[in-house]
Amino acid sequence: MIDTGQVVRKAFFDALNNQVDNPENSAAKVPIVDEKLDLNITEHDLYMLIGGQQATTVNTKHCWADEVDLSITIVNRRKATNSKTTIENIATQMLQILFPTRTTEGITIPLPFLLSYVKRMNDQYTFEKANDGWEISKQIIFKTRITQT
């Protein structure tokens, strides 16, 4: 049995890294970062943050199986000029990458894992008052089911 933590996180990172355009700067991409880098990303005013992760065991008698919930938060720290629109633009790009069609997924999982599905569970906006304006973020929870033999 192999831990599924990193393989799921990496799949989302690889799918989204350098793939999401910055709606406010066509020459730039929106960076995606892991939560362990949170303290180092204050220089970015717009980014995607891979956050909380939780795995639930759903084994069968023939294979190991996990359902992994992964949180990705789109953060906009543009303060006084902030709006939801920018975040929603980024969310749309993310979803189009992760769910290119109704029945396919945009992430790949290497063997010995097999991907059963990815689905968006829910999302939520958060507003935080900062000294110089507002920080808006949108957290999206994805559930990924993978098996391993």
Added chain:
Amino acid sequence: MPQEIKGTLVTMWLSETNSNYKTIVCEDSSQSSTTSNITTTKTKCGTYTASDTPEITISGSGVAGGNLDANQVSFKQLQAWAAAGTLLWFIRRNEANVAASIIAGEIVYLDGQGYITEATETSAEGDVVKFNWSFTTTGTVDNTADS
């Protein structure tokens, strides 16, 4: 003290020919139930009791999948057997757990013949394809594993 084992070790094997048994995949849970009826008749000469032939039903649930191995049975095959009323041979047993000194069939063992009496598939939005199955025995059922 009794040695316990995981339910993972208990599997159901089916065959049309009493050879080349195949196991149901991917089973996540299954159970067997043996029931019989006792008839009691009170007379002036005493009370008489009689039991009928026990009925054994084995049922389970699982996640349907493809790319199966040669020794595995798909939901689709179960459904075909149910639709055709195919008489099958079966073995339900625990596999050996050498580390726990448990031999195959020591804790759970049944073999005999019967029919797939239910094959129900569920395909829900955003979930994997799941199924339920049920098997009802006919005739004599052996509960002694061959050593």
